[in-house]
Amino acid sequence: MVDLDKIISLCKRRGFIFQGSEQYGGLQGTWDYGPLGVELKNNVKKAWWRYNVYERDDMEGLDSSILLNRLVLKYSGHEATFSDPMVDCRKCKKRFRADQVDPNEKCSEGGTHDLTEPRPFNLMFKTTYGPVADENNIAYLRPETAQGIFINFKNVLDSTNRKLPFGIAQIGKSFRNEITPKNFIFRVREFEQMEIEYFVMPGEDEKCHQEWVEARKNWYIRYGIKPENIRLYNQKKEELAHYAKATVDIHYRFFPERPEEDKQFDEVEGVANRTDFDLSCHTKGGKLVLADGREFPNTDATNKLTYFDPKTNQHLLPYVIEPSCGVDRATLAFMMDAYCEEEVKEGDTRVVLKLHPALAPIKVAVLPLKKNNEDIKSTAHKIKKILLGSGFRTVYDDTAGIGKLYRRQDEVGTPFCVTVDFQTLEDNTVTVRDRDTMAQERVAIDDLKEYIAKRIGHND
Amino acid sequence: MVDLDKIISLCKRRGFIFQGSEQYGGLQGTWDYGPLGVELKNNVKKAWWRYNVYERDDMEGLDSSILLNRLVLKYSGHEATFSDPMVDCRKCKKRFRADQVDPNEKCSEGGTHDLTEPRPFNLMFKTTYGPVADENNIAYLRPETAQGIFINFKNVLDSTNRKLPFGIAQIGKSFRNEITPKNFIFRVREFEQMEIEYFVMPGEDEKCHQEWVEARKNWYIRYGIKPENIRLYNQKKEELAHYAKATVDIHYRFFPERPEEDKQFDEVEGVANRTDFDLSCHTKGGKLVLADGREFPNTDATNKLTYFDPKTNQHLLPYVIEPSCGVDRATLAFMMDAYCEEEVKEGDTRVVLKLHPALAPIKVAVLPLKKNNEDIKSTAHKIKKILLGSGFRTVYDDTAGIGKLYRRQDEVGTPFCVTVDFQTLEDNTVTVRDRDTMAQERVAIDDLKEYIAKRIGHND
Numbered sequence: 001m002v003d004l005d006k007i008i009s010l011c012k013r014r015g016f017i018f019q020g021s022e023q024y025g026g027l028q029g030t031w032d033y034g035p036l037g038v039e040l041k042n043n044v045k046k047a048w049w050r051y052n053v054y055e056r057d058d059m060e061g062l063d064s065s066i067l068l069n070r071l072v073l074k075y076s077g078h079e080a081t082f083s084d085p086m087v088d089c090r091k092c093k094k095r096f097r098a099d100q101v102d103p104n105e106k107c108s109e110g111g112t113h114d115l116t117e118p119r120p121f122n123l124m125f126k127t128t129y130g131p132v133a134d135e136n137n138i139a140y141l142r143p144e145t146a147q148g149i150f151i152n153f154k155n156v157l158d159s160t161n162r163k164l165p166f167g168i169a170q171i172g173k174s175f176r177n178e179i180t181p182k183n184f185i186f187r188v189r190e191f192e193q194m195e196i197e198y199f200v201m202p203g204e205d206e207k208c209h210q211e212w213v214e215a216r217k218n219w220y221i222r223y224g225i226k227p228e229n230i231r232l233y234n235q236k237k238e239e240l241a242h243y244a245k246a247t248v249d250i251h252y253r254f255f256p257e258r259p260e261e262d263k264q265f266d267e268v269e270g271v272a273n274r275t276d277f278d279l280s281c282h283t284k285g286g287k288l289v290l291a292d293g294r295e296f297p298n299t300d301a302t303n304k305l306t307y308f309d310p311k312t313n314q315h316l317l318p319y320v321i322e323p324s325c326g327v328d329r330a331t332l333a334f335m336m337d338a339y340c341e342e343e344v345k346e347g348d349t350r351v352v353l354k355l356h357p358a359l360a361p362i363k364v365a366v367l368p369l370k371k372n373n374e375d376i377k378s379t380a381h382k383i384k385k386i387l388l389g390s391g392f393r394t395v396y397d398d399t400a401g402i403g404k405l406y407r408r409q410d411e412v413g414t415p416f417c418v419t420v421d422f423q424t425l426e427d428n429t430v431t432v433r434d435r436d437t438m439a440q441e442r443v444a445i446d447d448l449k450e451y452i453a454k455r456i457g458h459n460d
Numbered sequence: 461m462v463d464l465d466k467i468i469s470l471c472k473r474r475g476f477i478f479q480g481s482e483q484y485g486g487l488q489g490t491w492d493y494g495p496l497g498v499e500l501k502n503n504v505k506k507a508w509w510r511y512n513v514y515e516r517d518d519m520e521g522l523d524s525s526i527l528l529n530r531l532v533l534k535y536s537g538h539e540a541t542f543s544d545p546m547v548d549c550r551k552c553k554k555r556f557r558a559d560q561v562d563p564n565e566k567c568s569e570g571g572t573h574d575l576t577e578p579r580p581f582n583l584m585f586k587t588t589y590g591p592v593a594d595e596n597n598i599a600y601l602r603p604e605t606a607q608g609i610f611i612n613f614k615n616v617l618d619s620t621n622r623k624l625p626f627g628i629a630q631i632g633k634s635f636r637n638e639i640t641p642k643n644f645i646f647r648v649r650e651f652e653q654m655e656i657e658y659f660v661m662p663g664e665d666e667k668c669h670q671e672w673v674e675a676r677k678n679w680y681i682r683y684g685i686k687p688e689n690i691r692l693y694n695q696k697k698e699e700l701a702h703y704a705k706a707t708v709d710i711h712y713r714f715f716p717e718r719p720e721e722d723k724q725f726d727e728v729e730g731v732a733n734r735t736d737f738d739l740s741c742h743t744k745g746g747k748l749v750l751a752d753g754r755e756f757p758n759t760d761a762t763n764k765l766t767y768f769d770p771k772t773n774q775h776l777l778p779y780v781i782e783p784s785c786g787v788d789r790a791t792l793a794f795m796m797d798a799y800c801e802e803e804v805k806e807g808d809t810r811v812v813l814k815l816h817p818a819l820a821p822i823k824v825a826v827l828p829l830k831k832n833n834e835d836i837k838s839t840a841h842k843i844k845k846i847l848l849g850s851g852f853r854t855v856y857d858d859t860a861g862i863g864k865l866y867r868r869q870d871e872v873g874t875p876f877c878v879t880v881d882f883q884t885l886e887d888n889t890v891t892v893r894d895r896d897t898m899a900q901e902r903v904a905i906d907d908l909k910e911y912i913a914k915r916i917g918h919n920d
Contacts, residue, residue, distance in 0.1 A: 015520075015619025021529035023611040023742060023761050027589070027599060032524035032612055035620055035628075039521060055848045057856070060475075061499060064492035066526075066633060067585075067650050069481035086591055095591040125527075125587045127601070129487070129649060131546055131555040131639055133586075139487060141587070141601075151483040152492055159475025160495055161859065168495075173526060173633065179591055189589060190527050282483060301483050388515050396517070399621065 001229075001256035002339040007332070008184050010351075014412050016040065016335075016361075017185065029181030029189030031328070036412055039361035039393055041192075044223075044331050045171050047358055048194045051219050053169050059196075060156055062170045064148025067139045071300050073124065075281045075288050076147050078140075080296075083120035084179060089113040095121075097179045125175045125189075141175035146322060148172075149197045150278045154303045164307060164318055165208060167198035171327070185328040186254060186266070192327035199307070199318035202276065205245070209273045209321050213248045216271055216323045220250070220330075224356040225337045229253040231265050242291035243277035250325075252333040268333050269325040276317040279305045283317065334359055338413060344438075353413030354436055357456045362414040363392040364452055367405045369421040371398040380420040383430065383445060387418075390449060392456075410435055416452060461689075461716035462799040467792070468644050470811075474872055476500065476795075476821075477645065489641030489649030491788070496872055499821035499853055501652075504683075504791050505631050507818055508654045511679050513629050519656075520616055522630045524608025527599045531760050533584065535741045535748050536607050538600075540756075543580035544639060549573040555581075557639045585635045585649075601635035606782060608632075609657045610738045614763045624767060624778055625668065627658035631787065645788040646714065646726070652787035659767070659778040662736065665705070669733045669781050673708045676731055676783045680710070680790075684816040685797045689713040691725050702751035703737035710785075712793040728793050729785040736777040739765045743777065794819055798873060804898075813873030814896055817916045822874040823852040824912055827865045829881040831858040840880040843890065843905060847878075850909060852916075870895055876912060 011017040016037035020030025033041050053059045073079050085098040091109040098118035107113045125141040128134070142148065149168045156168055171194045181188050200208045213232065221227055235247040251265035258264045281288040281298065283305040288296040306315040338353040357363065364387055368380040377398060387394040395414075397405050402419065409417050417433040419440075424430050430448065431440040443451050471477040476497035480490025493501050513519045533539050545558040551569040558578035567573045585601040588594065602608065609628045616628055631654045641648050660668045673692065681687055695707040711725035718724045741748040741758065743765040748756040766775040798813040817823065824847055828840040840856060847854040855874075857865050862879065869877050877893040879900075884890050890908065891900040903911050 013619065015616065018612060018615045020525040020527070021532055021611065022615065023763055023765075024529045024531040025760070025762065027525070027527060027529040029589070030525040030527050032522065032608060032615075034522060034612070034616060035520035038523040038630075041523065050851050054851055054853060057844065057848070060495035062492065062494060063498040063501065065480040065487070065490035065650050067480070067487060067490050067635070069484045069487040071484040072481055121591055125589070127585045127587045129489070129585070129637055131557075131581055148492060151481065152478060152494070155478045155482070155492075156475060156494060159473065170498075175527070177589055190525050300485070302485065303483055305483075384517070388517070391510050391514055393514060 001253065002336055002341075003257045004184055004186075004255070004336075007335055007339065010339075010411065011037065011184075011335075016412075020190070029178055029187075031185050031188060031190075036361040037331075040335070040355075040359060040413075041327060041331050043359045043361070044334060045192075045194065045327060047223050047356075048219070048325070048330075049169065049171065051222070052167075052194075052196060058166045060160055060162065060166065060168050062149055062152060062156065062168050063172060064145070064152060064170065066142055066173060066175070067127075067129070068142050068147065070138045070140060072147050072151055072282075073140050073143075075296065075298050075301070076150075076278070077281065077288055077290060078124060078143055078147075079122070080290060080294070081120075082124060082143060083122045085118035086121040086179070087115045087118050089115055100180070121179070123176045123178065125177055143176050144174050144324070145170045145172045145193045145195045146197060146278070146324065149195065150282050150305070150320075153197075153199070153279060153305045157307065164309070165198065165200040165204065167196050167321075169194070169196045171195075183254075185332055188328065194325045194327055194330070196321075196323045197278075198321040198323075200321060201309070202316070202319045205273055205275070205319040205321060209246060209248070209271065212321050212323050213250075213271045216269060216325070217250060220252075220268075220333070222356075223334065223359060224354070225252070225333060229333075229337055233265075233267075241272070243274055245273040245275050247272040252329070252336075254329075254333070254336070268329045269323060271321070271323045274320045274322050276319055278320055279317045286317075350407055350410050352410040352435060355413035355415075357415045360413045360415050361393060362395050362409070362412060363390075363456060364394045364416045364418055365405070365409045365414050366394065366396045366418045366420070367402060368398050369402055369419055373422075375425050376420050376422070379424055383418060383420065383448065386445070386449060387452070390453065406433065406438075416455065418448065461713065462796055462801075463717045464644055464646075464714070464796075467795055467799065470799075470871065471497065471644075471795075476872075480650070489638055489647075491645050491648060491650075496821040497791075500795070500815075500819060500873075501787060501791050503819045503821070504794060505652075505654065505787060507683050507816075508679070508785070508790075509629070509631065511682070512627075512654075512656060518626045520620055520622065520626065520628050522609055522612060522616065522628050523632060524605070524612060524630065526602055526633055526635070527587075527589070528602050528607065530598045530600055532607050532611055532742075533600050533603075535756065535758050535761070536610075536738070537741065537748050537750060538584060538603055538607075539582070540750060540754070541580075542584060542603060543582045545578035546581040546639070547575045547578050549575055560640070581639070583636045583638065585637050603636050604634050604784070605630045605632045605653045605655045606657060606738070606784065609655065610742050610765070610780075613657075613659070613739060613765045617767065624769070625658065625660040625664065627656050627781075629654070629656045631655075643714075645792055648788065654785045654787055654790070656781075656783045657738075658781040658783070660781065661769070662776070662779045665733055665735070665779040665781065669706060669708075669731065672781050672783050673710075673731045676729060676785070677710060680712075680728075680793070682816075683794065683819060684814070685712070685793060689793075689797055693725075693727075701732070703734055705733040705735050707732040712789070712796075714789075714793070714796070728789045729783060731781070731783045734780045734782050736779055738780055739777045746777075810867055810870050812870040812895060815873035815875075817875045820873045820875050821853060822855050822869070822872060823850075823916060824854045824876045824878055825865070825869045825874050826854065826856045826878045826880070827862060828858050829862055829879055833882075835885050836880050836882070839884055843878060843880065843908065846905070846909060847912070850913065866893065866898075876915065878908065 015034035021027040233249040250269040252268040284301040475494035481487040693709040710729040712728040744761040
């Protein structure tokens, strides 16, 4: 399997991903998706939305704000507990994560560090709104999209007349002021999430949890991840958040170079049974209960976030199953899993990204066999124009010999290369080359659009 | 034409758009898109991407970070000049926009306000990153997506080998701390933009500018805006930003209720000829020149943002044409333009959103003619299952009589209602009702998927 370094180098060279604010030395923990990266990431998001919203009968979508009233994060528990323990050195004034600094480490001011007791450091990005920047006007950048779903539970329920069970899906940016962003797009400060909050009757939550774990695992496999590179990890009792009844993490083999197999895997998604914790926190008259027993009665919420069960004539707080996936991590997993180096013949290796066609950034490359033949070139341009109307990315390239052009497309995962050659000028057919098998098939230009659409399977 | 109030009420009732953080009294200037709103907005974004990236031969995409190194905003000029003039009252300590406060206004502390001289108030949202919240760790939420494009100009150029002219397109959230957010999603603090920076040889900029104005206007018309509700507005010399050679705003009739026709129109998009201002600011060794003549030589940038012209063997700074569109405003314009109240027969009016099928949140509603007939209901469910795989939103509804069900779908712009009736049970056909003409056609269930796909035109 490929390691992260090779992927990083491919990403930079071919324009998948660049460092954020690179022109000014970067802003640590931010990444910019380039021309191929934005297509790949958008395709991952579309595949998720299609599978989780369009193909199911029980889901609604949402797109809530990044900026949140601080009360949302007060009652969610984030203000009080979304923090890492930090220590300061009294001599050099530097700050460290308590679990990452060796007290015997050398201080730049001489001797060893003189460290304070650990203090909680909140990981939320804070800002202020309105003309006066003071304590009364604090807003947070959301640390997860989930809270936007919980606080809109009643709005969605009332405008759709849904009955339990049903879910709300959301894709969007979230922000965490990580102390040590690392491993490329794996741990970052600005990232994107695809989250579902699925609301069920208490008592039906455990079965539903299992079903979501299966459904989410199957999504990765459907879009090309090899089953042996995915693992389900049941969080142990002592690892669970205090409000969670059970959490199953979906792990991907992000670090294949590590000798111990267990350490090769890390989280791409978590599927949690959060009970009624979140709706209890945010409902009018409800309360937040922290792990240490502290209670915050909710005196600010405007609506009851309850569901009226017509069978029992009772108002109740539904339980919540939360499949929460990182877009950037999923994108990285799809890239890593698709990456192959294949010996084509002795001494000749090709790099190929065997991405699912729905995920591939470019669907079709139109290539003239000879770049110095004007008829071939103009026919290739004409074919590209025909395909431009298909609603996906098509490119034209004549800047190298055909062998090199194929390699360029293989490396970025383009499933189909359409080659225009001398025969095309005679009989209006082209060759369509399959990325994975390298087999070529002759197709009439008139049939090309339909042929490609069929081969892609579904054209988003 | 419909006014904003009716649209706001429809949006809330049917789940298009809710107030942000509403559960806690709101966060002014933020809005959450509900189940139908997220589909509509996503469709607007897809239609833009399709038209401006996929259907053209000269465009690349990008998705850059929201959090920016403050140096980006220093050299763009935003730190120095992206501000409104504000005054403080020395008595009541309140702050006002200088052009919006009457100095003779009553102060809550007695008498009239005792106002300070106007001072610039920067409209960018500021935050800090890393463990220490001080001046050295300031980052801004981007006030426009454009800057992320400029600073990545070289990255995109190098990874794609583009020649001039070519453009970079980006869709994403931007943030401005507006003093007075107003008019629903028209003036907000958190919003989404669709921006293009199109790079051309100096000298070709004026022609290119005109072409983009036409192309952008045509996009609105292609997706359903009536030409009489769009106006082009050439900014006068005294209105132009100091770096702009020319700017044409695209105005939409957002305020039809205003008596003077000129005041009914407001900006949905601006198309500016920005010359080489932006690349000059951000290029290594370049400089920012403000309107007042102040100069900031760029001593921090890491790369030259120049283009090598193979014809003249010269390195040059391309000119930039910028079509910059607000997603929220465009979405609002498409909704307003689609809204109709039609008298179906005497005394019976229907509300119908005549959205372009590509923009419609729900493409197909499957409706059983009789909700108490199990065969009809189960057939309707089966048909919905068939359509679920199409990659767009399909719904099933049996919670009212057929007339009311049609009205519900008309109001949210669903182009096709598929009705299952007694004849369906005999011959496996359904009626497909057209939203706009209300004409019904019988279609075999086996042909339905293809029939709908064809009628929608393109299925994104």
